Amino acid sequence: MSEILRTPEARFAKLPGFDYAPRTLEWRGMRIHYVDERPADSPAPAQTFLCLHGEPTWSYLYRKMIPPFLASGARVVAPDLPGFGRSDKPADDDAFTFDFHRAFLLEFVERLDLRNVTLVVQDWGGILGLTLPMEAPARYVRLLVMNTALGTGDTALTEGFRAWRAYVAKNPNLDCAKLLARACPVLSAAEAAAYEAPFPDVSYKGGVRRFPQLVPDAPDAPGAAISRRARDWWRNAWNGDAFMAIGATDPVLGLEPMRALHAHIRRCAEPWIHAEAGHFVQEWGADVARAALAHWHDA
Numbered sequence: 001m002s003e004i005l006r007t008p009e010a011r012f013a014k015l016p017g018f019d020y021a022p023r024t025l026e027w028r029g030m031r032i033h034y035v036d037e038r039p040a041d042s043p044a045p046a047q048t049f050l051c052l053h054g055e056p057t058w059s060y061l062y063r064k065m066i067p068p069f070l071a072s073g074a075r076v077v078a079p080d081l082p083g084f085g086r087s088d089k090p091a092d093d094d095a096f097t098f099d100f101h102r103a104f105l106l107e108f109v110e111r112l113d114l115r116n117v118t119l120v121v122q123d124w125g126g127i128l129g130l131t132l133p134m135e136a137p138a139r140y141v142r143l144l145v146m147n148t149a150l151g152t153g154d155t156a157l158t159e160g161f162r163a164w165r166a167y168v169a170k171n172p173n174l175d176c177a178k179l180l181a182r183a184c185p186v187l188s189a190a191e192a193a194a195y196e197a198p199f200p201d202v203s204y205k206g207g208v209r210r211f212p213q214l215v216p217d218a219p220d221a222p223g224a225a226i227s228r229r230a231r232d233w234w235r236n237a238w239n240g241d242a243f244m245a246i247g248a249t250d251p252v253l254g255l256e257p258m259r260a261l262h263a264h265i266r267r268c269a270e271p272w273i274h275a276e277a278g279h280f281v282q283e284w285g286a287d288v289a290r291a292a293l294a295h296w297h298d299a
Helices: 066-071 098-111 124-129 159-170 176-183 189-193 206-214 224-236 255-262 281-296
Strands: 023-027 030-037 048-052 075-079 117-121 140-145 241-247 272-274
Touching: 023 098, 030 066, 030 098, 048 124, 066 075, 066 281, 098 124, 117 124, 140 281, 159 206, 176 189, 241 255, 241 281, 272 281
Parallel strands: 048 075, 048 117, 117 140, 140 241, 241 272
Antiparallel strands: 023 030, 030 075
């Protein structure tokens, strides 16, 4: 492993709406951060919500969904992928691969021995996360899927995604605060700034730069075969419940791509559409969480 960078803790001081105690574990020489919250009066919750973020965000993205999940009596676990959030960051861009991050998530679930899992995914949280349950199906009972895709490599990338990939390639020091502020008009300036907090300078942004390039875009691309196997599994072997929430204003993974994904998820309810939400659906997450919990009668 190349040099490992660690974001100074001072950059995470006074994050609005995110008072959760940081927890860490060691993985491949890196300190990995995660949120792990339980209701105060429920020491052994029946359900665990495993919330996986994408590009270029971190567990902060789930701060509006965590309270409704906790209020339902569930445990909530939200890791920061290596290279993002409070987790350590490889300095070498080549360290970021599909298999590297998938291996982390598989081991994370095993090390925390997560059970009765409701998998909550969006963006890369879904590209990676949707490949996990087939490896340990007894651990997963429900799915909450938001604007994302399976990287199967056998369907054309959307025009919106190709534009996004090109934009990031031309902007290696992508300003994550400006991006989130533009995509999510509901954010305050302080909330938008929280998305730039993990990155003191451009050297910390290897994951931000690499993730758009890692989306499998050909049948033999890394991750494509695993994703096709996952697609078949969701279509034919998934026995849990599934709820899909779509941010309708997403220019990359909006209504049409999500309806295409819906066709591959067995037992998925009719999509719930948030007319105002964009790609980062979790910024409208209280609405999404309540809708999902009502569907499951957990509210």
